[in-house]
Amino acid sequence: MSTTHPAGFRASGVTAGLKASGASDVALLVNDGPDHHAAAVFTGNRVEAAPVTWSRQVVADGRADAVVLNSGGANACTGAQGFTDTHRTAEHVAGVLEVSAGDVVVCSTGLIGELLPMDKLLPGVDAAAAALTGDGGPDAARAIMTTDSVPKTAVAQRDGWSVGGMAKGAGMLAPALATMLVVVTTDAVTTPEQLDAALREATRTTFDRIDSDGCMSTNDAVVALSSGASGVTPAPDELTEALREVCGELARALIGDAEGAAHDIAVTVRRAATEEDGLEVARAVTRSNLLKCAIFGQDPNWGRVLSAVGTTAATFDPRDLDVSINDVMVCRESGVGEDRDLVSLAEREVRIDIDLKSGEEEVTVWTNDLTHDYVHENSAYST
Amino acid sequence: MSTTHPAGFRASGVTAGLKASGASDVALLVNDGPDHHAAAVFTGNRVEAAPVTWSRQVVADGRADAVVLNSGGANACTGAQGFTDTHRTAEHVAGVLEVSAGDVVVCSTGLIGELLPMDKLLPGVDAAAAALTGDGGPDAARAIMTTDSVPKTAVAQRDGWSVGGMAKGAGMLAPALATMLVVVTTDAVTTPEQLDAALREATRTTFDRIDSDGCMSTNDAVVALSSGASGVTPAPDELTEALREVCGELARALIGDAEGAAHDIAVTVRRAATEEDGLEVARAVTRSNLLKCAIFGQDPNWGRVLSAVGTTAATFDPRDLDVSINDVMVCRESGVGEDRDLVSLAEREVRIDIDLKSGEEEVTVWTNDLTHDYVHENSAYST
Known part of the structure; x- marks a missing residue:
């Protein structure tokens, strides 16, 4: 109702x-x-x-x-x-x-x-x-x-x-x-x-x-x-x-229900020094077109997560970041972690967890992947 | 050589x-x-x-x-x-x-x-x-x-x-x-x-x-x-x-030569109060996925230019912005200007000019459109 x-x-x-x-x-x-x-x-x-x-x-x-x-x-x-x-x-x-x-x-x-x-x-x-x-x-x-x-x-x-x-x-x-x-x-x-x-x-x-x-x-x-x-x-x-x-x-x-999206992506930043830090990192990651394309392609390309995190001013050690995608820790201490082939991105919902190891705050921002349908819908909307 | x-x-x-x-x-x-x-x-x-x-x-x-x-x-x-x-x-x-x-x-x-x-x-x-x-x-x-x-x-x-x-x-x-x-x-x-x-x-x-x-x-x-x-x-x-x-x-x-691009877009901000203002506005516009999709679709969707300009803190009157696309002033004083059908986006190079009417600085930032090929290349790069 x-x-x-x-x-x-x-x-x-x-x-x-x-x-x-x-x-x-x-x-x-x-x-x-x-x-x-x-x-x-x-x-x-x-x-x-x-x-x-x-x-x-x-x-x-x-x-x-x-x-x-x-x-x-x-x-x-x-x-x-x-x-x-x-x-x-x-x-x-x-x-x-x-x-x-x-x-x-x-x-x-x-x-x-x-x-x-x-x-x-x-x-x-x-x-x-x-x-x-x-x-x-x-x-x-x-x-x-x-x-x-x-x-x-x-x-x-x-x-x-x-x-x-x-x-x-x-x-x-x-x-x-x-x-x-x-x-x-x-x-x-x-x-x-x-x-x-x-x-x-x-x-x-x-x-x-x-x-x-x-x-x-x-x-x-x-x-x-x-x-x-x-x-x-x-x-x-x-x-x-x-x-x-x-x-x-x-x-x-x-x-x-976002236009043309094939995945809903929850980007969670853990152990941030402040809520602002967590938000800054989460927003940087959710705005990476390259990462969003990779998720569309079911490619757990964690390098694109790290390169987005690295653009922020948040407190963290660039050599000690962990990233998990759907619970597989594909990046450990800013290097290669578990086998990326263990990650399945077949489901619509995707969880990306970034551990900053710098505090106790946790922030989640949701986004979508970047798809052919997104481009199609938004290249033809007004015509 | x-x-x-x-x-x-x-x-x-x-x-x-x-x-x-x-x-x-x-x-x-x-x-x-x-x-x-x-x-x-x-x-x-x-x-x-x-x-x-x-x-x-x-x-x-x-x-x-x-x-x-x-x-x-x-x-x-x-x-x-x-x-x-x-x-x-x-x-x-x-x-x-x-x-x-x-x-x-x-x-x-x-x-x-x-x-x-x-x-x-x-x-x-x-x-x-x-x-x-x-x-x-x-x-x-x-x-x-x-x-x-x-x-x-x-x-x-x-x-x-x-x-x-x-x-x-x-x-x-x-x-x-x-x-x-x-x-x-x-x-x-x-x-x-x-x-x-x-x-x-x-x-x-x-x-x-x-x-x-x-x-x-x-x-x-x-x-x-x-x-x-x-x-x-x-x-x-x-x-x-x-x-x-x-x-x-x-x-x-x-x-x-950017991956998958079909258009090269020069976003020029004119009459900005400062170079920083001009840059902030130009960067906001060059990062609008919606605008970049519209250009791919050869759609002179100037509303997406204005909505990007409006996200910035630059000096301007939101009711008095002019926007030209390939020399056609499609937006005058933040409202409808010349007929958008006069704009041709068939050529690879596109010029978007934004007049802030607030100073004398001019800044140009180049970007590309957002295309099916961009999504394709970046969804499959590492696989």
């Missing part, structure tokens, strides 16, 4: 005609309260899409009543007209739902550099409002898909309350977010400040630790809404943990 | 059997003086190959008598035995040439993580020494090739003196060098200090501004040797300029 699993939310997904395919492309999510708290994190990209600029302002006061999302167009790099279109969309939603436009979050995803067809989008909003139901979460999840092959939803059920979520994204996935739209909902009783803190902590170790292709998007948004409809007030830690569970599951689903 | 074009140098290239193909794989270059000045820059990768560790020490005193280079094995991640093998190679060259082992630069390139077959390499050194001639530069250039499709040489002829060079490298090309071995020679009269300064300045704006795939190698070395045999003492600026000419030509040849 995704975002409508927690009490107090209605959702829908309809076809407005933004996608040539005729698949659904407008989603609406409404928080019926009693609380209307909201928090969000957005792309770190300075070239941000109009809906990001708008929605930052909307959630700044900790309140939102609705989220409207469209696929079929990112409304990025669209200048003043793009912002006007986002504003109009929010006003239209506000009119239909009888709320304030300043409490309507807007999210868009699709091709950059094209204006949205407002003559299709606004009637789509009307249709989405008419279709709102208490079990419309899955419809909304389908309507935000672009190159996703499956809708992504998750639920964390707790005692008397829950967290639900939906996500889209299948490329341009990188830390500080990506072409990723996520909405998480909860019926827990909380404050806007606690919701914001819980969301930031949950995304820090989930969405910020997936990196499909190193490219940062202009449109990413992760929005959290709380209705308080359960009447249950969890401890802040419990709320954070439930959010992290849902965000973690959605992040894993994004990597598992 | 490449490295043997300047007076005072002999070179050779022979087959030692390191390559399964039977192609030549050991090159030797000797500086007969009267000067024996040397300078070098090496990979910034902390996981550096044994020959890099060795050769750093060799050139530290500004003198080298010979450079021995092998393809067919990088001697990287090979531990203490790898360093012993490099040392033995230098000792062997020294014995044959009757020079000091401490004046013999050693360079290796090929697969990481495998020991060199010394029983083949050392007889190869003997054969290379026997084959040394004053016009052996092209033979040496061929012997250092790995996945290169052509040998790369260049010459800058000046009045009474010259600079010559050879290079290999076709993947793992990135700033701070790559799987790139380069030797440049000159018969100009200079000092070790001037040679070092000229080499660093020349590489800074040539080899350090090509980035084929963002991956930094363990073995990169650019070695400069001066013989003084011309008897001509150019001004320091003239020497730098001639070195820059040869390094620039070789760098362009490396990009033009």
Whole structure:
């Protein structure tokens, strides 16, 4: 049931005609309260899409009543007209739902550099409002898909309350977010400040630790809404943990459905001196095109792991690094270890473990391999 | 004639059997003086190959008598035995040439993580020494090739003196060098200090501004040797300029022969506030896999340029960026500009110009597109 699993939310997904395919492309999510708290994190990209600029302002006061999302167009790099279109969309939603436009979050995803067809989008909003139901979460999840092959939803059920979520994204996935739209909902009783803190902590170790292709998007948004409809007030830690569970599951689903990928690769850095060191090393390895090609070719080419590790400033002895691939220690003390032919890379999931022997921190970042299909999908996307 | 074009140098290239193909794989270059000045820059990768560790020490005193280079094995991640093998190679060259082992630069390139077959390499050194001639530069250039499709040489002829060079490298090309071995020679009269300064300045704006795939190698070395045999003492600026000419030509040849590439892409950042800003923006754009796939697909997807620019901290107004692709301004003031269908990407060379409108600096970084052939070659390299 995704975002409508927690009490107090209605959702829908309809076809407005933004996608040539005729698949659904407008989603609406409404928080019926009693609380209307909201928090969000957005792309770190300075070239941000109009809906990001708008929605930052909307959630700044900790309140939102609705989220409207469209696929079929990112409304990025669209200048003043793009912002006007986002504003109009929010006003239209506000009119239909009888709320304030300043409490309507807007999210868009699709091709950059094209204006949205407002003559299709606004009637789509009307249709989405008419279709709102208490079990419309899955419809909304389908309507935000672009190159996703499956809708992504998750639920964390707790005692008397829950967290639900939906996500889209299948490329341009990188830390500080990506072409990723996520909405998480909860019926827990909380404050806007606690919701914001819980969301930031949950995304820090989930969405910020997936990196499909190193490219940062202009449109990413992760929005959290709380209705308080359960009447249950969890401890802040419990709320954070439930959010992290849902965000973690959605992040894993994004990597598992990344454009053209044949492998999901968990790069774990062990015994790092600091968490920052571990992250720096993991990110360097997850961004190595050469390594990603090797994994696609089922080649446990650990030299490419070491050459990526060596580009970082993390604390380690370059002569004393161990690397295991799927539990086979192919590199020991920066030299040849166990027979690389013992490594099987036939399964989709791959584990690369790097032991820095310099501390106690451990960090995992997920990525994908680099494949013919990735090149194909991304060389032909806009044509 | 490449490295043997300047007076005072002999070179050779022979087959030692390191390559399964039977192609030549050991090159030797000797500086007969009267000067024996040397300078070098090496990979910034902390996981550096044994020959890099060795050769750093060799050139530290500004003198080298010979450079021995092998393809067919990088001697990287090979531990203490790898360093012993490099040392033995230098000792062997020294014995044959009757020079000091401490004046013999050693360079290796090929697969990481495998020991060199010394029983083949050392007889190869003997054969290379026997084959040394004053016009052996092209033979040496061929012997250092790995996945290169052509040998790369260049010459800058000046009045009474010259600079010559050879290079290999076709993947793992990135700033701070790559799987790139380069030797440049000159018969100009200079000092070790001037040679070092000229080499660093020349590489800074040539080899350090090509980035084929963002991956930094363990073995990169650019070695400069001066013989003084011309008897001509150019001004320091003239020497730098001639070195820059040869390094620039070789760098362009490396990009033009990058593994699997179908396009060579010059990303030029104009009107940057500082050179650092220009470089940061150019590097961010040249590392965008999504953009590189789009260029492969002949798709002038300028949104991917802007989304890469937006990841940087450079000075610019995100609402006022212009982007031209092959002279068509497809993005004006961060929005839609001229018709993208006017852009032809049929030619191999592509120019992407980004106007930051924030200063007077201009920086160009070269890269390649991301293609099926890149994925193919790099998914199957070691198998």
